[in-house]
Amino acid sequence: xxxxxxxxxxxxxxxxxxxxxxxxxxxxxxxxxxxxxxxxxxxxxxxxxxxxxxxxxxxxxxxxxxxxxxxxxxxxxxxxxxxxxxxxxxxxxxxxxxxxxxxxxxxxxxxxxxxxxxxxxxxxxxxxxxxxxxxxxxxxxxxxxxxxxxxxxxxxxxxxxxxxxxxxxxxxxxxxxxxxxxxxxxxxxxxxxxxxxxxxxxxxxxxxxxxxxxxxxxxxxxxxxxxxxxxxxxxxxxxxxxxxxxxxxxxxxxxxxxxxxxxxxxxxxxxxxxxxxxxxxxxxxxxxxxxxxxxxxxxxxxxxxxxxxxxxxxxxxxxxxxxxxxxxxxxxxxxxxxxxxxxxxxxxx
Amino acid sequence: xxxxxxxxxxxxxxxxxxxxxxxxxxxxxxxxxxxxxxxxxxxxxxxxxxxxxxxxxxxxxxxxxxxxxxxxxxxxxxxxxxxxxxxxxxxxxxxxxxxxxxxxxxxxxxxxxxxxxxxxxxxxxxxxxxxxxxxxxxxxxxxxxxxxxxxxxxxxxxxxxxxxxxxxxxxxxxxxxxxxxxxxxxxxxxxxxxxxxxxxxxxxxxxxxxxxxxxxxxxxxxxxxxxxxxxxxxxxxxxxxxxxxxxxxxxxxxxxxxxxxxxxxxxxxxxxxxxxxxxxxxxxxxxxxxxxxxxxxxxxxxxxxxxxxxxxxxxxxxxxxxxxxxxxxxxxxxxxxxxxxxxxxxxxx
Numbered sequence: 272x273x274x275x276x277x278x279x280x281x282x283x284x285x286x287x288x289x290x291x292x293x294x295x296x297x298x299x300x301x302x303x304x305x306x307x308x309x310x311x312x313x314x315x316x317x318x319x320x321x322x323x324x325x326x327x328x329x330x331x332x333x334x335x336x337x338x339x340x341x342x343x344x345x346x347x348x349x350x351x352x353x354x355x356x357x358x359x360x361x362x363x364x365x366x367x368x369x370x371x372x373x374x375x376x377x378x379x380x381x382x383x384x385x386x387x388x389x390x391x392x393x394x395x396x397x398x399x400x401x402x403x404x405x406x407x408x409x410x411x412x413x414x415x416x417x418x419x420x421x422x423x424x425x426x427x428x429x430x431x432x433x434x435x436x437x438x439x440x441x442x443x444x445x446x447x448x449x450x451x452x453x454x455x456x457x458x459x460x461x462x463x464x465x466x467x468x469x470x471x472x473x474x475x476x477x478x479x480x481x482x483x484x485x486x487x488x489x490x491x492x493x494x495x496x497x498x499x500x501x502x503x504x505x506x507x508x509x510x511x512x513x514x515x516x517x518x519x520x521x522x523x524x525x526x527x528x529x530x531x532x533x534x535x536x537x538x539x540x541x542x543x544x545x546x547x548x549x550x551x552x553x554x555x556x557x558x559x560x561x562x563x564x565x566x567x568x569x570x571x572x573x574x575x576x577x578x579x580x581x582x583x584x585x586x587x588x589x590x591x592x593x594x595x596x597x598x599x600x601x602x603x604x605x606x607x608x609x610x611x612x613x614x615x616x617x618x619x620x
Numbered sequence: 621x622x623x624x625x626x627x628x629x630x631x632x633x634x635x636x637x638x639x640x641x642x643x644x645x646x647x648x649x650x651x652x653x654x655x656x657x658x659x660x661x662x663x664x665x666x667x668x669x670x671x672x673x674x675x676x677x678x679x680x681x682x683x684x685x686x687x688x689x690x691x692x693x694x695x696x697x698x699x700x701x702x703x704x705x706x707x708x709x710x711x712x713x714x715x716x717x718x719x720x721x722x723x724x725x726x727x728x729x730x731x732x733x734x735x736x737x738x739x740x741x742x743x744x745x746x747x748x749x750x751x752x753x754x755x756x757x758x759x760x761x762x763x764x765x766x767x768x769x770x771x772x773x774x775x776x777x778x779x780x781x782x783x784x785x786x787x788x789x790x791x792x793x794x795x796x797x798x799x800x801x802x803x804x805x806x807x808x809x810x811x812x813x814x815x816x817x818x819x820x821x822x823x824x825x826x827x828x829x830x831x832x833x834x835x836x837x838x839x840x841x842x843x844x845x846x847x848x849x850x851x852x853x854x855x856x857x858x859x860x861x862x863x864x865x866x867x868x869x870x871x872x873x874x875x876x877x878x879x880x881x882x883x884x885x886x887x888x889x890x891x892x893x894x895x896x897x898x899x900x901x902x903x904x905x906x907x908x909x910x911x912x913x914x915x916x917x918x919x920x921x922x923x924x925x926x927x928x929x930x931x932x933x934x935x936x937x938x939x940x941x942x943x944x945x946x947x948x949x950x951x952x953x954x955x956x957x958x959x960x961x962x963x964x965x966x967x968x969x
Contacts (some may be wrong), residue, residue, distance in 0.1 A: 400950050403942070429953055473942065475824030475881055476954045483956045485963040517911070521880060524912050528877030531870060532824055562866070563873050590963065593752070593822065597962025601749050604778055605825045607832045609958045613946025614834040614939065 274439050274583040276462060278488065279311035280540035282556040284573035286323045287547050292351055295321060298574055299368075300358050305576045307362040312438050314359075314576075316368035317542035318383065318399075318469045318492035321352070324542065325371070326418040327496075327550055329408040336422070340373035347386060347393065356386055363388045365435055369468055369492040371422070372398070381423045383466050383492060389437025397466035398426030401474050415496065415550060430477060432484035434461040439583075462487050462583055465535075469493035472525050472539070475532070476608070482533030483596065487583045489530070489537040495522060497551040511551070519555040523565065531563030534589025536581055544572045561586045623788050623932040625811060627837065628660035629889035631905040633922035635672050636896050641700055644670060647923055648717075649707050654925045656711040661787050663708075663925075665717035666891035667732065667748075667818045667841035670701070673891065674720070675767040676845075676899055678757040685771070689722035696735060696742065705735055712737045714784055718817055718841040720771070721747070730772045732815050732841060738786025746815035747775030750823050764845065764899060779826060781833035783810040788932075811836050811932055814884075818842035821874050821888070824881070825957070831882030832945065836932045838879070838886040844871060846900040860900070868904040872914065880912030883938025885930055893921045910935045 281302040286295055299316060306314045319325075322339050330336040343349030347356035359366045365388050372382035381399035386392070402425060404417030439462065465481030465488075472478075472491045481489060498514035509517065522539070530537045536559065543554035557568035558579040566579040590596075630651040635644055648665060655663045668674075671688050679685040692698030696705035708715045714736050721731035730748035735741070751774060753766030788810065814830030814837075821827075821840045830838060847863035858866060871888070879886045885908065892903035906917035907928040915928040939945075 400953050401948055403948065425950055426953075430956075470948075473881060474949070475828060475878075476949070476957060479824060480954065480956045483960050483963055521912065524873075524877045524880060528873045529824075531873060532822060563870065595962070599750055599752065599819075600823070600825070600961050601774055602958050602961050604749050604775075605829065605958050607779075607829045608825060609951050609954050611832050612949050612951050613944070614832055 272584070274460075274462070275580060276438060276488070276583055277310050277312045277578070277580045278536065278538050278558055279306040279309065279314045280538045280556040280558060280569070280577040281306060281314050281316045282540055282554060282569045282571075282573075282575045282577060283317050283320060283542045285544040285546040285552070286321075286542065288323050290323070292321065296352070296354050299355050302574055302576060303355070303358055303362060303364060303366070306578070307364060309576065309578045310580075311364060311576070311578060313365045313367070313435070313488070313538075315490045315492060315538045315540045316366065317540045318369035318381070318494050319371060319542065320368045320492065321370045323546050324494040324550070324552065326404065326422055327415050329416055329418065337373070340371040340379055342373045344375065346370070346384065347391075359386060360388050360391055365389070365438065367466060367490045367492070379423050380426060381419060381468055382426075383468055383490070385433070385435065385464060385466060385490070387435055387437065389435070394435055395431065395433040395464070395466065396428060397431070397468065398428050399423065399468040399471060400426040400430070401470045401477065403470040417496075430465060430467070430480035432463050432465045432481050432486050434463055436461050438462055465489050467491045469495060472529065473521070475529060478529040478533050482535065482594075485590070486533065486535045487586050489533075489535055491526070491537060491539045492542075493522070493539060494542045495553045497553040515551070515553060518553045522553065522555050523557060523568075526557060526559050527563040527565065530559040530561060531589070532594065534561040534586050534594045536560060536583070536586070540577075541569070561589045621933070623809075623811070624929060625787060625837070625932055626659050626661045626927070626929045627885065627887050627907055628655040628658065628663045628928075629887045629905040629907060629918070629926040630655060630663050630665045631889055631903060631918045631920075631922075631924045631926060632666050632669060632891045634893040634895040634901070635670075635891065637672050639672070641670065645701070645703050648704050651923060651925060652704070652707050652711060652713060652715070655927070656713060658925065658927045659929075660713060660925070660927060662714045662716070662784070662837070662887075664839045664841060664887045664889045665715065666889045667718035667730065667843050668720060668891065669717045669841065670719045672895050673843040673899070673901065675753065675771050676764050678765055678767065686722070689720040689728055691722045693724065695719070695733065696740075708735060709737050709740055714738070714787065716815060716839045716841070728772050729775060730768060730817055731775075732817055732839070734782070734784065734813060734815060734839070736784055736786065738784070743784055744780065744782040744813070744815065745777060746780070746817065747777050748772065748817040748820060749775040749779070750819045750826065752819040766845075779814060779816070779829035781812050781814045781830050781835050783812055785810050787811055814838050816840045818844060821878065822870070824878060827878040827882050831884065831943075834939070835882065835884045836935050838882075838884055840875070840886060840888045841891075842871070842888060843891045844902045846902040864900065864902060867902045871902065871904050872906060875906060875908050876912040876914065879908040879910060880938070881943065883910040883935050883943045885909060885932070885935070889926075890918070910938045
């Protein structure tokens, strides 16, 4: 029995330091309306969809730094963001978006949430676990920093998959289904989602934690640098064009392969283009299939809806055959994965 | 300091049930000589390089079944295989090859070994952990079976990376290196290898276990069906050409992405073509880089050497930056990976 679902990535062009919140929200409303006109039921916005990617700067002014975080615990009712959630509800579209979260106790997280138009509530929240970059800025003042480890705590909510109700007519919520003996349960479940953010997608562990919960759609917003002066002393020197192509290649490679290895769809949504007129972020938002194919991808480097209608039952072949975890995984051989964090010797001695 | 290494995959066309061992060994010698003429230092032969892929048949005759396994514990000195190792030693080439192993106590494994020309010994052995297929044959007599779970035990040697000496002039063996304070250790280590077999390559866990040991070159032989009548009741119906393209796509996707996510090179070697004139195996042997790029790949569907000269120092950028495990991995979030084998509910209820 088919379980059709209409998915969209809402790719966003740059948000500058000088961009007003109201202009950003207005762009998001426009994207939502476009997605709605295509029939989208779930729309993913990028990581840090409400602000510029501020971790590229060393910010010492506490007031300025504070202004990049959302302090409200209830974004659907916060003055700064309410319009967006109202519109999602009105259009009957579930939305997921990333933002810098500041908790009441003063802890910063790189967070994404999932808002259900059906329930009118935030169904799930994810706080980024694989924070890239460094705590301390580079000594070289020309360097573009990546200070997520400075501004955010490591996510403390784990990788928790969840079901979103109301998206597929006739299906029932977890636990609600009564099945007669011999009756098929096919097509009776609400979709299972998992959220990750940017760098998480390069880590097979993120995907597998969701895969082991039967995930059917992975949502991943990102802000990924295309080109920045190389201050790591590494050996490869690339032109800006090569660096951009390389970063998009890696992005698609990990979205495709991890979707395949976990038999799930994925949506990825970029914030892209030149923020503040000079900091390059790649585009490449896409929707991938459980076979690892790109079903739809961005054609521009600005605000754009990437759309695909899928059938969640297409996850079934992988989950029941090649990637039937219960029959094939051998956890007794995987001890190092949880038992050791890093490499004790990196091939040098 | 560069650590150059010349790698080769020795792709092999079909080995039929009627092929004699001596003709198979002769083909392998020819491949070794071709590899030698290119300067190869390490040559990888396919999974089950000495026989047809017999797990596609339900074999009830114990004598016939037994004939597909190597019973000798010391292949370099066994009459059936000695010529190959002698030639490798003569040409000063390390070789890795797959075969069906029968232990003295009567346990079958799908095994691969690494023979060092420098030491003249088997340096390491790996027994396949992710056995695909089923224990029982399909009811449909038209089905092409995949009975690895019937004929082999799950590998009991884990994923053990190892160093191979004598390949890079001037480097020293593990533990031998004395480094003065402040002196760089760069370029001083023997290469670190990890072996996997066929289906293992689709499991990110195999790669990560090696990645966590600093692996620099993953070796993976395979026998992968291109097209077989679909008896799983799955929904996708493909032509033989589509099925072949799909299988090669998935093969390259996982080799490229997992090489990238673990900052290592990989060599993959196929047994390919139509075994016994009708069972289709894909080709697509290739060598991939730590950036996930294909450096060289097979152009034919038969016996062929795929060659690339690499610099192991190219693993360094990934291992020290994006994929610096010690700085970025969060093992406290990965509990499911070792704590749960399968999915408790596969998106249906």
